[in-house]
Amino acid sequence: MxxxxxxxxxxxxxxxxxxxxxxxxxxxxxxxxxxxxxxxxxxxxxxxxxxxxxxxxxxxxxxxxxxxxxxxxxxxxxxxxxxxxxxxxxxxxxxxxxxxxxxxxxxxxxxxxxxxxxxxxxxxxxxxxxxxxxxxxxxxxxxxxxxxxxLRDAEKLGGLVDRFKSEPDGWFDDVLIAEMITLAGKTGDVIRNxxxxxxxxxxxRNFWTAHFGGLYLFQDLDHPALIAPAGKDGLEDLPIKYVFDAGNRNQIAKFFDYNDLVEPIVKARGVDAAAILRQKMDFILVDAVADLGVDLSGANRADMRRLARHHGDKLPPEFHALGALVRWAENGGAWPRITSDHPAYFYTLRASDTKDAALVNMLLAELAPKDARQMFICHKELFYRTYAGWAETKKAYVADFLVAEYQVDKAGARAALFGHDAPMEEPRRAKPDPVSEMIARVGPWGAVRRR
Known part of the structure; x- marks a missing residue:
């Protein structure tokens, strides 16, 4: 540390x-x-x-x-x-x-x-x-x-002042006046100030707690639930119908959708979706090669592409799925179908504009643990705990990145990643795609059937 x-x-x-x-x-x-x-x-x-x-x-x-x-x-x-x-x-x-x-x-x-x-x-x-x-x-x-x-003395002094002003013999009550003078010496003039x-x-009503391995309790929603990423052991007989753990990916995805808590990054207004997804890919790549003795110090975009080519057999499904999504966003390639069963699914989401946005982004950081930047920003307790188990190569890369890309402008970075200010005009992709109209109607993952 x-x-x-x-x-x-x-x-x-x-x-x-x-x-x-x-x-x-x-x-x-x-x-x-x-x-x-x-x-x-x-x-x-x-x-x-x-x-x-x-x-x-x-x-x-x-x-x-x-x-x-x-x-x-x-x-x-x-x-x-x-x-x-x-x-x-x-x-x-x-x-x-x-x-x-x-x-x-x-x-x-x-x-x-x-x-x-x-x-x-x-x-x-x-x-x-x-x-x-x-x-x-x-x-x-x-x-x-x-x-x-x-404050206690000021409240007491205020009561004494009221007595002094309201009681007929207040001017002649030496004990009352003496007590007022003593308290005023401690509190100052409570009438003028x-x-x-x-x-x-x-x-x-909706909060995360570190107790019991870390729980996310959403009570004040149309469809309440308790989400326990670490597991549901010991969480029986609770006064809530739905309890999900990290293995219940479909149920958590439906919970998000039913309550309108998330939006796909590629649909978010006013953000550079491709840049955000590409940076997530970099973190996934670093996680995959960290134990191979690769030197990541000072790595630039060309270095990361070269690493991805040389270690393609080590790259997990999350990397390839996000890569396909970047290609669609930038060049109008084939639309990648990423369902909630896919390990990349929660990497493609961010919280929608609700009062619980910070809590939802915190949960997404836990569901997409290879995105070190989001974890550091949204869930520092988890970041510090997870960081301790990383390879030294990954520790150095992530720390250097956060210093260079986040510490210099924290507010700007948060706004770019999670802000919801509408831009002056609609963002445009590099090339139009025939599925755009369908996406606008049902969302990028297709229609979710509700019970």
Whole structure:
């Protein structure tokens, strides 16, 4: 993993806690939440305040996420808003924290100027000892305050001010006035500058969880399902009709289609479909030759073509199917029929424009595991776990590619691969094809018969 860390592909973009004042604030917050402190003089934290260095020191990388539910957080700076979330247990957690910080930007900026803000992502489930407990997670709410209880004191002070203004003898109540003065010294003027965070709740019906080998739960759809790529063992007697694993390719394809969750890359508007598919082919090629001692450093397009010619007998069906699709997209060749039984099928799809697009792309990354770029962008937990088992040649190639092609423009790369902005005009293929009209009516894989 040192190569990834060196290039900023792992533990990158974290907030550096490097001043005695920030370290002390972090320790007060850490002690407030967990009863523990760190002896480190500097370390890095993610959006939630989790630090891999502190986790190593405490020998507990779930010190802010006990049992993997109801994640706690420590905010030292609004700069954390752009940080990643490490050790993710639920796919929705980072987005919830970002929305909370966006909605309370001014208040959090003022509060973190003097103290750390601590809190928790709260739902009704305190453990997920069984898969059925996941179905009890329906809504997540955020509870937050400073380590010193500024918000609690501000609320109390507001109540005292109301008493002072409404009670006839308020002006003569020395005890009331003294208590107001004491609290005001902690909170400031809550009349002119009210200190209050918005009460926020977030529905959590469709999500991925790392528990039980990694599960994708889609409840808020016309046709709900639980998808467990690693297998269905132990997932019996759940309150959902359909449970699929990676072997149920036809069923997953129908699930996608019935809920309009995916679209073929070659039909996506405003993207260079051939370039995207060709890059997927490169990753498949690298995966096929990585154990042959081939030098891939600095490989260009001509080098990749030469590798494909020399090692054609080693190339899997995914490579040849995507190649046929590229030829159709660029030159109007014969239309390749790729059904859901084919190992290349999920490589040809991307999420359609729905509220669950990120979750669907995450699932597609797991169903098309040789596309290292999509896996890194959409499912980093899986990428890091899979990367550890790759040959050194593949590790080097993928890391170099991500540095050169992704790190330089992350937003642009995401938009090119997964964006849904309509272009000013319809994209055109190099040559028209007589099957175009049929594809427009039924889709590139043919009509899917619905029950």
């Amino acid at each position: 040192h190569r990834l860390i060196k290039h900023g592909l792992m533990f990158g973009n974290l907030f550096h806690v490097d001043s005695p004042a920030l370290v002390e604030r972090y320790n007060r917050a850490l002690e407030h939440l967990t009863g523990k402190r760190t002896e480190l003089s500097d370390f890095h934290i993610d959006i939630s305040g989790y630090s891999p260095e502190v986790g190593d020191e405490l020998d507990d990388h779930l010190y802010l996420n006990h049992a993997g539910v109801n994640r706690q957080f420590i905010l030292l700076s609004m700069e954390q808003r752009g940080c990643p979330l490490l050790n993710t247990k639920f796919s929705t957690s980072r987005e919830i924290l970002q929305q909370f910080m966006d909605a309370n930007e001014a208040q959090l900026f003022a509060l973190t100027a003097r103290d750390a803000v601590t809190g928790e992502l709260v739902n009704s489930v305190y453990d997920v000892s069984t898969p059925a407990r996941l179905f009890d997670i329906r809504r997540v709410e955020i509870e937050a305050d400073t380590t010193g209880g500024t 009210p200190v209050k965070l918005k009460q926020m709740g977030f529905d959590q």
